[in-house]
Amino acid sequence: MEAVLAVTIGILFAAAIYMLLRRSIVKLVIGLILLSNAANLLIFVTAGLERGAPPLVPRGMAAPAWAVADPLPQALVLTAIVISFGVLSFAVVLVRRAWELVRTDDLDHLQDTDR
Amino acid sequence: MQLAVLAGFVVAGLTPWLHRVAGARTPLLLALLPAAIVGWLLQHWSLLAGGGALMLEQAWVPALDITLTFRLDGLAWLFACLIAAIGVLVLVYTGGYLRGHPDLPRFLAVLMAFMMSMLGLVLADNLVALFVFWELTSLTSYLLIGFRHTDPLARQAALQGLLVTAGGGLALLVGFVLLAEAGGSWSLAELASRGEAIRGHVLYLPLLVAILIGAFTKSAQFPFHFWLPNAMVAPTPVSAYLHSATMVKAGIYLLARLHPALSGTSAWTLGLALIGGVTLLLGAVMALRQTNLKLMLAYSTVMALGTMTLLLGIGTRAALAACLVFLLAHAFYKGALFLVAGILDVMTGTLDVTAMGGLRRLLPWTALTAAVAALSLAGLPPMLGFVAKEALFGALLEAGGTGWVAVVAVTLAAGLTLSVAAIVAIRPFLGPLRDPPRRPRGTPPALLVGPALLAALSLLTGVAPGLFDELVTVTLAGLGASGEALHLVPWHGVGGPLALSLAGLVLGVAVFLRWESVRARLVDVLAPLVARGPEVWHSTLGWRTLQLAHWQTRILQNGHLRTYLVTILMAWLGLVGHALLVRHGSLSWPGSAWQAHELVVAALMAAGALTACMVRSRLAAVAALGSMGFSIALTFVLFSAPDLAITQLLVETLTVVLLALVLFRLPHFTVLSTPLQRWRDLGVAALVGALITTLMLAVLGGERLPSVSHYMVANGQPLGHGHNLVNVILVDFRALDTLGEVFVLALAAVGVYAMLCFRAEEAGHG
Numbered sequence: 041m042e043a044v045l046a047v048t049i050g051i052l053f054a055a056a057i058y059m060l061l062r063r064s065i066v067k068l069v070i071g072l073i074l075l076s077n078a079a080n081l082l083i084f085v086t087a088g089l090e091r092g093a094p095p096l097v098p099r100g101m102a103a104p105a106w107a108v109a110d111p112l113p114q115a116l117v118l119t120a121i122v123i124s125f126g127v128l129s130f131a132v133v134l135v136r137r138a139w140e141l142v143r144t145d146d147l148d149h150l151q152d153t154d155r
Numbered sequence: 156m157q158l159a160v161l162a163g164f165v166v167a168g169l170t171p172w173l174h175r176v177a178g179a180r181t182p183l184l185l186a187l188l189p190a191a192i193v194g195w196l197l198q199h200w201s202l203l204a205g206g207g208a209l210m211l212e213q214a215w216v217p218a219l220d221i222t223l224t225f226r227l228d229g230l231a232w233l234f235a236c237l238i239a240a241i242g243v244l245v246l247v248y249t250g251g252y253l254r255g256h257p258d259l260p261r262f263l264a265v266l267m268a269f270m271m272s273m274l275g276l277v278l279a280d281n282l283v284a285l286f287v288f289w290e291l292t293s294l295t296s297y298l299l300i301g302f303r304h305t306d307p308l309a310r311q312a313a314l315q316g317l318l319v320t321a322g323g324g325l326a327l328l329v330g331f332v333l334l335a336e337a338g339g340s341w342s343l344a345e346l347a348s349r350g351e352a353i354r355g356h357v358l359y360l361p362l363l364v365a366i367l368i369g370a371f372t373k374s375a376q377f378p379f380h381f382w383l384p385n386a387m388v389a390p391t392p393v394s395a396y397l398h399s400a401t402m403v404k405a406g407i408y409l410l411a412r413l414h415p416a417l418s419g420t421s422a423w424t425l426g427l428a429l430i431g432g433v434t435l436l437l438g439a440v441m442a443l444r445q446t447n448l449k450l451m452l453a454y455s456t457v458m459a460l461g462t463m464t465l466l467l468g469i470g471t472r473a474a475l476a477a478c479l480v481f482l483l484a485h486a487f488y489k490g491a492l493f494l495v496a497g498i499l500d501v502m503t504g505t506l507d508v509t510a511m512g513g514l515r516r517l518l519p520w521t522a523l524t525a526a527v528a529a530l531s532l533a534g535l536p537p538m539l540g541f542v543a544k545e546a547l548f549g550a551l552l553e554a555g556g557t558g559w560v561a562v563v564a565v566t567l568a569a570g571l572t573l574s575v576a577a578i579v580a581i582r583p584f585l586g587p588l589r590d591p592p593r594r595p596r597g598t599p600p601a602l603l604v605g606p607a608l609l610a611a612l613s614l615l616t617g618v619a620p621g622l623f624d625e626l627v628t629v630t631l632a633g634l635g636a637s638g639e640a641l642h643l644v645p646w647h648g649v650g651g652p653l654a655l656s657l658a659g660l661v662l663g664v665a666v667f668l669r670w671e672s673v674r675a676r677l678v679d680v681l682a683p684l685v686a687r688g689p690e691v692w693h694s695t696l697g698w699r700t701l702q703l704a705h706w707q708t709r710i711l712q713n714g715h716l717r718t719y720l721v722t723i724l725m726a727w728l729g730l731v732g733h734a735l736l737v738r739h740g741s742l743s744w745p746g747s748a749w750q751a752h753e754l755v756v757a758a759l760m761a762a763g764a765l766t767a768c769m770v771r772s773r774l775a776a777v778a779a780l781g782s783m784g785f786s787i788a789l790t791f792v793l794f795s796a797p798d799l800a801i802t803q804l805l806v807e808t809l810t811v812v813l814l815a816l817v818l819f820r821l822p823h824f825t826v827l828s829t830p831l832q833r834w835r836d837l838g839v840a841a842l843v844g845a846l847i848t849t850l851m852l853a854v855l856g857g858e859r860l861p862s863v864s865h866y867m868v869a870n871g872q873p874l875g876h877g878h879n880l881v882n883v884i885l886v887d888f889r890a891l892d893t894l895g896e897v898f899v900l901a902l903a904a905v906g907v908y909a910m911l912c913f914r915a916e917e918a919g920h921g
Contacts, residue, residue, distance in 0.1 A: 041749040045790070046851035048757045052783075054844025055764040057724065061717045061836040063827040066773070066818060068716075073780055073810065074764055077787055082847070084796065086854055087862075089747065094795045095880040097872045104868065109795035111871075111880035112864035115889065118802050118881065119896050125806045126903035132817045133907045145822045147716060 045085045052078035063147050065135050072131060076124035080117050087113035159192055160225075160278070163271035170264040182250035185263060189242040189270060196227075196236050203232055204625055206632055208344070215284065220341055226280035229630030233479065234277035234408055237486050238401050242270045244605035245396040248494055251601030252392055252501060262302055262390070269295035273401050277408055282331040282341045285409075289327065289373070292402050293320040299393040300386045312385040318697065319382045323372025327409075330365030333358045338416065347415040347635065354420055363417060366409070367426055374406025374460045377434040378689035384441075384453040385690075391497025394449055399456050399489045404482065407463045411478070415635035418470045427468025432564050434461030439571035443666065444677045448496040448506045448579065452489065455532070455575050458568055459485045462547065465561060469554050472636040477546035479627050480620070480643065484531060484543040484613065491528035491609035492579060495521055498602050499583060502595035508578060513588030517595045520603055522584040524610045529580030531613040533573040533663070534656065537645055538617035541656075544569060546643075548652035566655050566662075573663025578670060618645055721839055728842055735846075735853060742849065743856040753793060760786040773818050781811045798881045 056078055059071030087110050095111035097104055166188060174181045202209055208228035215223040253259050272291035279285040301313030337356035338346040375383035386398050417423055438458030445451045466478035498521050500506050515522035531540030551562045616622055620643035628641045666673055763783030767776045784807035791800035867888055868880060875883035885893050
């Protein structure tokens with residue numbers, strides 16, 4: 041299954057890069073979303089997959105009695121998901137603001153600082 | 156001593172305040188510092204006379220073996236005395252020359268900083284410290300040449316001087332690092348005792364070339380000589396002090412200082428003698444081409460510097476002694492003549508010798524000073540210049556062999572210099588009175604005292620050169636040329652040197668008498684050469700460099716995000732792909748078996764991503780992104796990450812809401828790129844995706860290192876008192892990370908809020 045997900049993540053990255061290379065600023069934002077999701081999955085999958093063994097400690101025990109999924113990458117990815125949402129919301133509002141000011145969606149038109 | 160130098164820098168920084176308090180007396184007050192240094196040096200001479208040296212050590216960067224060690228020996232004493240003593244006179248002179256100038260405080264501050272840098276340069280024992288002071292003198296020289304910064308010529312000359320000397324400084328740094336490598340020490344004193352090892356080292360030739368470039372640029376040797384005459388746009392005290400008496404001699408100082416370590420090989424002798432010889436002839440010829448007094452003197456300085464380089468190249472004890480005496484003589488008479496030129500400039504408003512005449516009646520003391528100093532420049536008895544020239548010819552004749560080429564060159568140059576001296580001393584002062592642009596009235600004493608003292612010194616030490624016997628002997632011993640005490644005499648009697656002097660005299664007088672026609676011929680002959688000379692190479696090089704910079708900026712920094720991205724990605728692809736190919740010959744197909752529903756989730760994910768890229772409608776794109784996000788959440792559920800799944804679901808929902816709210820106020824998707832661009836981008840994107848997949852397969856198929864989270868799994872409940880290990884890690888083991896995350900989110904929220912409010916405000920005003 042890891043191999044299948046590796047291919048899927050490759051597709052996600054390819055889609056993200058393609059969108060980041062567009063001139064339209066809205067497509068750039070979509071590329072950003074794709075990129076952060078792909079990166080999160082990459083970390084999650086590379087750490088190894090476990091089925092049906094969430095990192096939980098049963099009541100009354102000091103530690104899980106059986107092998108559980110590694111909690112550390114999960115914690116890191118959780119942080120990353122939230123942070124990427126922060127970045128995304130900021131970027132979206134920024135794009136909207138830029139649109140209101142310069143009325144263009146084309147990154148090439150944003151090069152002149154004088155406008 | 157370090158204290159004095161460092162204090163000097165502090166004084167330089169405080170000069171503007173001092174000027175506010177003391178006004179026009181500031182230069183005199185500042186002159187007290189170098190005067191005190193001269194006093195200190197004279198007091199400590201007795202220590203050196205026995206052949207010892209004074210070491211003052213101060214750690215600077217101990218980890219790198221860099222110290223701020225000052226070492227006072229004969230050579231350092233000689234230079235330090237010149238710097239401080241002439242510094243006193245130049246400061247006094249500046250008080251008159253720039254009286255009431257609004258930028259006087261700035262000038263004095265930089266001049267003081269220069270003086271201290273120069274002192275540090277000649278006193279430093281550590282190569283790195285020497286280099287730092289060396290570059291400081293280049294910098295202060297830049298500021299002083301460009302003092303009249305509203306004049307484009309001054310700015311250009313300042314920049315040219317800086318580029319040449321600082322460029323040479325870079326070569327020097329390389330040379331110093333190689334020298335320290337070859338000699339095994341950063342200390343000049345230790346390097347001096349390891350000459351054998353250094354000369355035999357494989358790095359000897361590269362380090363010699365690098366150091367010579369550094370020294371030659373500083374001392375205006377061919378082909379780097381052109382910056383010095385251009386630097387004459389600086390105020391005259393600067394020309395006299397930096398560009399004649401002290402800074403341009405830093406290269407000579409360095410060559411003399413490294414003489415024990417580097418000299419004695421054919422590369423050294425040939426390099427120095429050849430370049431010195433070419434430079435001295437060039438300086439002498441070019442001087443006659445000028446009519447501007449300062450330019451004539453500047454070229455004759457180039458000639459003098461070439462002579463000293465030649466003598467260092469010959470390197471016999473007599474040559475070294477001649478070099479030292481010549482150095483002293485030159486500092487005295489050239490300092491005096493430059494200051495006289497400055498007086499004429501201030502008094503008459505011109506520097507053109509052809510526009511002056513008969514000034515002796517109006518400026519009698521200046522005329523006398525000029526005459527005495529020019530006698531020394533001409534090398535006539537009873538001046539120190541004569542003693543120096545006799546020593547010079549003596550050393551050349553003694554060297555023998557192919558030295559006759561040098562003898563001819565120096566005799567020629569001496570003759571031409573004599574005519575320069577005659578022009579400088581006679582044209583402005585004798586003959587019928589011509590009307591200069593301004594009619595001079597009596598010279599202020601502040602202007603006259605400096606040149607007069609220097610000229611008097613030329614005469615006094617010319618009559619009694621024995622004053623320098625001890626100094627020269629001790630300095631020679633420091634340069635590794637010890638021997639019996641040297642005796643300088645005002646008159647050597649009839650012999651080879653005198654004959655050469657007479658030959659030069661005849662030539663000089665002949666040229667002087669026919670100067671006008673000689674000059675016209677020289678201008679004609681030299682014009683095409685100058686038009687193709689080193690100065691043009693330099694400006695072409697600078698211009699080409701700028702062009703290259705513009706070109707590469709246009710290519711690399713074109714302001715298009717996608718160009719940057721593609722550049723970065725292609726570099727990454729090349730480097731990582733190459734490493735991957737080299738390290739992993741084959742790839743396995745790792746991981747557990749798959750189940751049908753898992754495959755469906757993965758397919759949904761990929762389909763969502765691809766759809767988001769392809770659809771034209773914004774709504775469809777947002778929906779596709781949403782389906783991808785929810786598939787990812789499902790993946791988290793399937794593979795034992797319930798917390799991630801919950802978070803992903805929440806965030807995904809919020810994202811869809813946010814996009815739906817904002818995106819629909821934005822324009823519709825439009826096609827902005829050509830099909831070719833799209834295919835190119837698709838190619839890059841596919842390559843990146845393929846490499847990511849390959850990397851993941853390589854990582855997953857490779858050897859697993861043990862996870863670091865055993866401690867967290869084992870102690871989550873006992874120490875963190877939680878049953879959900881991910882939560883315990885977030886709020887306990889890695890709580891600081893989470894705190895940082897909270898800050899980031901808060902900042903993003905503030906940013907979003909600010910941008911939304913800003914709009915409302917604007918709308919309210921609008």
